[in-house]
Amino acid sequence: GQQLNQSPQSMFIQEGEDVSMNCTSSSIFNTWLWYKQDPGEGPVLLIALYKAGELTSNGRLTAQFGITRKDSFLNISASIPSDVGIYFCAGVNDMRFGAGTRLTVKP
Amino acid sequence: DAGVIQSPRHEVTEMGQEVTLRCKPISGHNSLFWYRQTMMRGLELLIYFNNNVPIDDSGMPEDRFSAKMPNASFSTLKIQPSEPRDSAVYFCASSFGVGRGIETQYFGPGTRLLVL
Secondary structure, eight states, X not given: OOOEEEEOSEEEEETTOOEEEEEEESSOOSEEEEEEEOTTSOOEEEEEEOSTTOEEEETTEEEEEOTTSXXXXXXXXXXXXXXXXXXXXXXXXXXXXXXXXXXXXXX | OOOOEEEOSEEEEOTTOOEEEEEEOOTTOOEEEEEXXXXXXXXXXXXXXXXXXXXXXXXXOSTTEEEEEEETTEEEEEESSOOGGGOEEEEEEEEOSSTTOXXXXXXXXXXXXXXX
């Protein structure tokens, strides 16, 4: 089946730094989604991307739908401690999730 | 709105026992999804209902797993008999829209299942 490769697996950064993570696939997706999961909670949708090349922002978060439709990236600017969590990408043809990027922000 | 409600939040059972997980979707949503999350396999879609009808159950691991949605406000995921490898966090999510309504999918808090 379609596989999503999400990287990096984990990140340890200092508060105020920018963060970048991405997902790639060998298959084409019609929609890319980015979720954040806090400990003990379910994933929460951050950004949805519907068109190749689309660049969408949500506060300090920016995500892009790759031109080839096989990849997407998420940037977080000026990180703060509450950004801590696991970030997942999801590709929509049959709703597959990446393995997640675990983000730790040091004050 | 209370959001997606799942029960129980935690379940510990012994191998061979039947386990039933419950979900109440957000009122007015017409799609419901069951997911399983493990460290090894990440987040996997098990089954998806639209208007109470199962649309895609290709993610259901095997015959020991079954899901029902008798009405728009309730769904169950049953494992019988349970095995230790079924230990995971099971999420229910709901959304409103045509097709999968992916962009408006809201997750519940999950049920943490441990099978001894």
